[in-house]
Amino acid sequence: MTKSYIWPLANRVSHVLLILFFAAAYILGDFDELLSYHVAFGLALGVVFLFRGVWGFIGPQHSKFKDFNFNLLDLKEYLLSPFSKTKEYAGHNPASSWAMVAMLVVAFLAILTGVLTYGIEENHGVLSFLHSSYFKEMEIFKDIHEFFSNLFLAIVGVHIAGVLINRFIKKSDAIDSMVSGYKKLADKVDVKTNIAQKIFGIIWIVASLFSLYYLIFTKDNIFIANANVKQNYALLHKDFNNECGSCHITYPPFLLPKESWTLMMGDLENHFGDDASIDAVTNLSILAFLRQNSAQNSTHQAALKILKSLKDTNSTLAITKTLFWKHKHKEIEDRVFASKEIKSRANCKACHKDIERGLIENDLIQIPKIKV
Numbered sequence: 001m002t003k004s005y006i007w008p009l010a011n012r013v014s015h016v017l018l019i020l021f022f023a024a025a026y027i028l029g030d031f032d033e034l035l036s037y038h039v040a041f042g043l044a045l046g047v048v049f050l051f052r053g054v055w056g057f058i059g060p061q062h063s064k065f066k067d068f069n070f071n072l073l074d075l076k077e078y079l080l081s082p083f084s085k086t087k088e089y090a091g092h093n094p095a096s097s098w099a100m101v102a103m104l105v106v107a108f109l110a111i112l113t114g115v116l117t118y119g120i121e122e123n124h125g126v127l128s129f130l131h132s133s134y135f136k137e138m139e140i141f142k143d144i145h146e147f148f149s150n151l152f153l154a155i156v157g158v159h160i161a162g163v164l165i166n167r168f169i170k171k172s173d174a175i176d177s178m179v180s181g182y183k184k185l186a187d188k189v190d191v192k193t194n195i196a197q198k199i200f201g202i203i204w205i206v207a208s209l210f211s212l213y214y215l216i217f218t219k220d221n222i223f224i225a226n227a228n229v230k231q232n233y234a235l236l237h238k239d240f241n242n243e244c245g246s247c248h249i250t251y252p253p254f255l256l257p258k259e260s261w262t263l264m265m266g267d268l269e270n271h272f273g274d275d276a277s278i279d280a281v282t283n284l285s286i287l288a289f290l291r292q293n294s295a296q297n298s299t300h301q302a303a304l305k306i307l308k309s310l311k312d313t314n315s316t317l318a319i320t321k322t323l324f325w326k327h328k329h330k331e332i333e334d335r336v337f338a339s340k341e342i343k344s345r346a347n348c349k350a351c352h353k354d355i356e357r358g359l360i361e362n363d364l365i366q367i368p369k370i371k372v
């Protein structure tokens with residue numbers, strides 16, 4: 001047995017990046033307020049894979065797809081003999097060959113549907129032009145995105161199980177070779193990378209890291225940018241802004257349905273325990289503005305979800321009483337809302353700093369530090 005150099009540095013470093021980027025993207029996917037980071041890691045993962053795809057054609061021996069082993073008979077033999085030594089594979093064994101291609105394809109589909117979801121539902125990123133009322137019901141892309149992400153995780157799981165069997169039962173050094181680059185083989189077959197491949201390898205790693213940095217630190221880049229337009233309620237409707245913003249923040253009209261606004265404006269004398277009444281002309285004018293910009297007329301994701309979560313649009317007056325709102329804030333403790341920094345659930349602005357400009361995007365959420 002001699003040591004042969006099989007995996008160039010670019011393969012090994014990108015392998016580590018794939019593990020880190022996928023783990024980060026997957027975990028961050030669970031936190032709404034960290035959505036832009038989830039997207040950044042997901043897209044950076046796409047960059048690593050994109051280069052890996054090209055490497056499959058221009059890379060050195062064993063890294064090329066044509067050197068992978070897709071022979072089904074070999075795969076069968078390999079999988080059916082987990083406890084015995086099988087044929088020696090200098091490059092990818094049949095199982096890891098299939099796993100690699102499956103990962104490339106599934107990652108591509110997961111990222112594509114992720115970008116679609118981000119554009120259609122969240123109105124963010126390169127596909128935000130697809131966001132319109134026509135796409136309101138297009139939650140299907142999110143489901144498909146989650147399906148592919150979980151499928152990817154499942155393939156990773158099988159791949160890791162295979163690697164562990166390989167390492168501890170078959171006593172192969174395949175996993176060690178992903179760190180050192182070297183495998184013990186019967187014949188010496190060192191892989192050589194030419195100068196063009198070396199340069200490509202450097203560009204691969206630098207581009208992957210740079211894309212992550214760029215996506216995270218330039219918030220207005222086209223891949224992350226928020227296409228929801230900031231509203232200036234003072235210009236849009238002065239009376240709404242002044243009257244309705246005098247006791248509390250100005251709530252964006254799209255957070256309640258038409259019916260709620262009609263009901264509320266019809267009884268301002270008894271407005272959450274306050275008398276908020278105004279003259280009839282101003283009242284009608286504000287009501288028209290509120291109805292025109294209500295949840296039914298908005299493409300905003302929150303508007304859609306609030307509408308969906310309301311069983312009865314005719315009696316709900318408070319946003320904080322909707323099921324959607326309660327669901328989204330269920331993990332925030334009462335004492336946080338009651339704290340002197342926030343004071344009330346209705347003080348949205350304490351955590352959604354741009355809400356008075358009609359923006360309640362995930363990446364703008366910031367819960368203030370509470371002193372106990």
Ligand code: HEC
Nearest residue numbers: 243244246247251272274275276317318319320321344346
């Ligand atoms: C005289 C003061 C006052 C004025 C003026 C006023 N409000 Fe209110 N409003 C309140 C109070 C008090 C609450 C309850 C806040 C809380 O629960 O902390 C409230 C709550 C609300 C809520 C529910 C917030 C939630 O919990 O989801 C909405 C929506 C609302 N007001 C809209 C309006 C609109 C629209 C106008 C303008 C026509 C208006 N308010 C004018 C005092 C006022």
Ligand code: HEC
Nearest residue numbers: 031032033302319328345346347348350351360362365367
């Ligand atoms: C104490 C801080 C806090 C206050 C106050 C608060 N929110 Fe939130 N809000 C959050 C957090 C945190 C999330 C993200 C929850 C999650 O992880 O899903 C959130 C999520 C949301 C979402 C969902 C965003 C999306 O795109 O999925 C909406 C809509 C929302 N809040 C509206 C409001 C409104 C309207 C008010 C005021 C009536 C309000 N919030 C008050 C902290 C707060």
